[in-house]
Amino acid sequence: MRKLKKYQALFKKINQVSLSYLFAMDYYRNEYFFVSDKIKRKLGVRFCSHEALLQSFQLHPSDHLIVDSICRARRFICSQAIEERKKYRLVNNFRICNESMQYMRVYVQHSILEMDKRGNIWLSLRKVDLDPDQEANKPALSFLQHVDNNEIIYRIHGNEGNDSISEREREVLELISEGYVSKxxxxxLFISEYTVNNHRKSILKKLNANNASEAIKKAVKVGIIR
Structure with a gap:
C-alpha cells in the first residue's frame, strides 16, 4: 500500500506537467490505481476502471498483432533472470476507435514498476501519447527493447494498406453489403459458391467480426468499402 501511494503521488505530479496519459496497473487487484484525468476529455472515456477502459476502445481490425505482441513480450520477460525483468520496455503504435467512433493512432509504452518476490509482475505503467502522424492506413508497429543498451529484442510490423483484405474479398464484401447472397x-463474380463462402470466412477472421453485419460496419469504418 505504501508503494502504491508513493507512485500515485509521483504520477499526480508528472500528470500536471506532462502531455502524456499515464495508466498504472495493479495486477494483483486487476485494476488501475492511477489514470490521468485528462484522458477522459481527450479520448472520450467516461470511466476509468480496467474493464471500462477495455470496453471504451476498439482496436483497428488490422492491429490485433498488438495483443499477440503483449503476450509474446510477457513470455520473453518471464523467461529472463528476475533481476533483468524490469529492464525491458514494450512499445506499441496502433489505431484505436473511441466512444465517438473515431480512429486515433497512439503510442503506448509498457514498463514494469514492481515485481513480487517470485518475479511476477505486480505494478506496471502504460504511457500513452497521441501519434503526431495520424495516417489512417499506416500499419501497426510493436517492438520490445532493453532499456539499458537499447537492444531491440523483436520488432513486428502490420500489413500495409487496407487491412490485408484482398481485392477479391473486398468485392465479395461489397456485394454482401448490397444484399446479395452467396449464390x-x-x-x-464467376466463381463457385464454395469459394464465396471461403471468402466470407476469411473476411470475418481478418476483420475480427462475428457476422457479416459486423464485418460490413467495420469495413465501412476503416474505408475498405463505402
Whole structure:
C-alpha cells in the first residue's frame, strides 16, 4: 500500500506537467490505481476502471498483432533472470476507435514498476501519447527493447494498406453489403459458391467480426468499402 501511494503521488505530479496519459496497473487487484484525468476529455472515456477502459476502445481490425505482441513480450520477460525483468520496455503504435467512433493512432509504452518476490509482475505503467502522424492506413508497429543498451529484442510490423483484405474479398464484401447472397455473388463474380463462402470466412477472421453485419460496419469504418 505504501508503494502504491508513493507512485500515485509521483504520477499526480508528472500528470500536471506532462502531455502524456499515464495508466498504472495493479495486477494483483486487476485494476488501475492511477489514470490521468485528462484522458477522459481527450479520448472520450467516461470511466476509468480496467474493464471500462477495455470496453471504451476498439482496436483497428488490422492491429490485433498488438495483443499477440503483449503476450509474446510477457513470455520473453518471464523467461529472463528476475533481476533483468524490469529492464525491458514494450512499445506499441496502433489505431484505436473511441466512444465517438473515431480512429486515433497512439503510442503506448509498457514498463514494469514492481515485481513480487517470485518475479511476477505486480505494478506496471502504460504511457500513452497521441501519434503526431495520424495516417489512417499506416500499419501497426510493436517492438520490445532493453532499456539499458537499447537492444531491440523483436520488432513486428502490420500489413500495409487496407487491412490485408484482398481485392477479391473486398468485392465479395461489397456485394454482401448490397444484399446479395452467396449464390448470387458467385454468379456475378464467376466463381463457385464454395469459394464465396471461403471468402466470407476469411473476411470475418481478418476483420475480427462475428457476422457479416459486423464485418460490413467495420469495413465501412476503416474505408475498405463505402
Amino acid at each position: 448470387e455473388i458467385a454468379e456475378r
